[in-house]
Amino acid sequence: MKAIVVGFGFIGKDFVRAVLEKSDLIRKIDRQFKVVGVSNSKGYLHKENGLDLDRLLGIKELLAYRKSYYAGESTVDLIEKSGADIMVEATPTRIEDGEPGLTFMKHALGRGVHVVTPNKGPLVVAFKELEELAEKNCCEFLYEGTVAGAIPLFSLIRECLQGDKVLKISGILNGTTNYILSKMYFEETSFELALKEAQEKGIAERDPSYDVDGIDAACKVVILANAVMRRDAKLKDVEKIGIRSITQDAVSLAKKSNFAVKLIGTVDRTLEVAPKLVPLNHPLCVHGTLNAVHIETDLAKEVTLVGCGAGKETVSAVLNDLLTVLRKRGKAA
Amino acid sequence: MRFDLTLALADRPGQLLRALEPIAKNGGNIVSIIHEREKPAEGYVPVSLVVDFPSKWNLKKTIMDMKGLGVSITKSEEIIETTRLTLILIGSMDLKRLVETRVEGVKVVGFEVSAPGSKDACVKIDLEAPTENVDKVLDELRAFSKDENALLISSI
Numbered sequence: 005m006k007a008i009v010v011g012f013g014f015i016g017k018d019f020v021r022a023v024l025e026k027s028d029l030i031r032k033i034d035r036q037f038k039v040v041g042v043s044n045s046k047g048y049l050h051k052e053n054g055l056d057l058d059r060l061l062g063i064k065e066l067l068a069y070r071k072s073y074y075a076g077e078s079t080v081d082l083i084e085k086s087g088a089d090i091m092v093e094a095t096p097t098r099i100e101d102g103e104p105g106l107t108f109m110k111h112a113l114g115r116g117v118h119v120v121t122p123n124k125g126p127l128v129v130a131f132k133e134l135e136e137l138a139e140k141n142c143c144e145f146l147y148e149g150t151v152a153g154a155i156p157l158f159s160l161i162r163e164c165l166q167g168d169k170v171l172k173i174s175g176i177l178n179g180t181t182n183y184i185l186s187k188m189y190f191e192e193t194s195f196e197l198a199l200k201e202a203q204e205k206g207i208a209e210r211d212p213s214y215d216v217d218g219i220d221a222a223c224k225v226v227i228l229a230n231a232v233m234r235r236d237a238k239l240k241d242v243e244k245i246g247i248r249s250i251t252q253d254a255v256s257l258a259k260k261s262n263f264a265v266k267l268i269g270t271v272d273r274t275l276e277v278a279p280k281l282v283p284l285n286h287p288l289c290v291h292g293t294l295n296a297v298h299i300e301t302d303l304a305k306e307v308t309l310v311g312c313g314a315g316k317e318t319v320s321a322v323l324n325d326l327l328t329v330l331r332k333r334g335k336a337a
Numbered sequence: 338m339r340f341d342l343t344l345a346l347a348d349r350p351g352q353l354l355r356a357l358e359p360i361a362k363n364g365g366n367i368v369s370i371i372h373e374r375e376k377p378a379e380g381y382v383p384v385s386l387v388v389d390f391p392s393k394w395n396l397k398k399t400i401m402d403m404k405g406l407g408v409s410i411t412k413s414e415e416i417i418e419t420t421r422l423t424l425i426l427i428g429s430m431d432l433k434r435l436v437e438t439r440v441e442g443v444k445v446v447g448f449e450v451s452a453p454g455s456k457d458a459c460v461k462i463d464l465e466a467p468t469e470n471v472d473k474v475l476d477e478l479r480a481f482s483k484d485e486n487a488l489l490i491s492s493i
Binding site for chain 1: 423424425427428447449451452457459461463488490491492493
């Protein structure tokens with residue numbers, strides 16, 4: 005299969021690095037696999053017989069790849085010109101309109117190109133449309149990295165809980181808020197101080213509202229509701245309360261009663277993101293930047309997954325999605 | 338509906354079987370039974386039962402039938418399943434109004450306030466509520482926190 009990587013920021017680069025490191029494994033599944041194109045907002049690289057990934061990782065700008073670089077050209081052109089079988093879409097997330105990823109995904113799926121992505125934006129805005137497009141054009145659309153980073157949530161439900169009806173999903177879906185609340189719990193600091201430290205460590209953004217106001221977790225709740233519960237939910241359907249009002253007193257009072265305050269996203273009859281009291285012995289009570297997801301089903305009853313929710317580890321989810329497509333479509337071919 | 342019954346049976350063979358017949362006849366399902374033969378008092382043996390009946394009427398009919406057989410019933414009480422709730426409220430709020438917020442059958446078993454009167458006042462409440470009323474309790478407290486512009490943190 006021929007792959008293109010759209011977006012060459014941290015995730016795009018980490019993905020290319022992982023492909024290089026795991027090339028033996030990938031070739032066992034698909035001998036012909038190659039990355040034939042990479043794009044960013046300024047242009048794209050395209051090489052019909054495959055890019056030299058070692059060289060690609062060594063350059064600062066795509067431009068430095070010289071001959072194969074097409075300045076000012078758009079990703080849409082790359083999708084068409086490359087004849088790619090699969091697109092790894094890793095452009096920055098914009099939850100307002102899902103762009104630019106949404107346009108690229110629609111274009112790829114519309115042409116029967118499989119899409120693998122950790123980009124939440126397009127899925128929050130137009131999940132149903134993208135799923136229908138994938139179905140109509142008989143291609144795969146996988147998005148494991150969009151929720152809870154490296155935790156194999158969708159794969160587990162798709163492959164291992166095929167006969168189960170998922171009744172409820174709840175979890176810690178944002179590592180930044182979990183880090184802040186854990187600091188407040190263990191070190192008895194104020195919200196402001198914990199946030200400042202998270203910013204200094206690069207865990208929280210300079211404008212932390214996307215995380216601390218529950219927007220990021222709400223996006224994940226929307227994706228879970230649509231992907232697992234087959235709803236047609238939008239961001240506005242999520243009742244959302246962040247953690248700005250959580251005081252040290254509240255955390256201490258909770259602690260005295262054997263609870264920790266955690267920002268919990270819930271997909272139930274209603275969709276909600278809110279601070280909740282989590283019993284210390286509950287499997288969702290994990291600390292630091294960890295994420296945890298608790299799935300309640302009719303047969304398996306309760307399953308809890310814990311793992312890294314963001315950062316470099318997300319590449320594990322993207323790579324697994326790629327391998328899933330290669331195995332599935334390789335066999336079909 | 339679940340009921341707690343205590344019978345006082347004469348310490349003679351066959352009394353227990355005879356006493357239990359009306360329960361099955363009236364649609365009751367025995368959940369547990371403790372026959373304390375080693376503790377007879379004035380010739381009577383206490384028997385404690387937990388029984389599920391479809392309604393209070395079935396219990397009433399059972400008691401009448403038991404009495405007709407000469408069985409003495411010393412206790413018959415409905416067992417109300419309760420759930421323990423811990424909640425935290427943050428914000429400037431009218432604590433008197435909070436205390437006066439009542440839902441039938443709910444007991445306040447713990448109450449702790451931190452920084453009362455400040456905009457960041459924090460209240461932890463432990464409640465014991467009939468399980469069937471939990472949603473009602475939470476709705477009442479949600480309405481209170483909304484009115485008072487306070488943040489309600491409930492348990493998962």
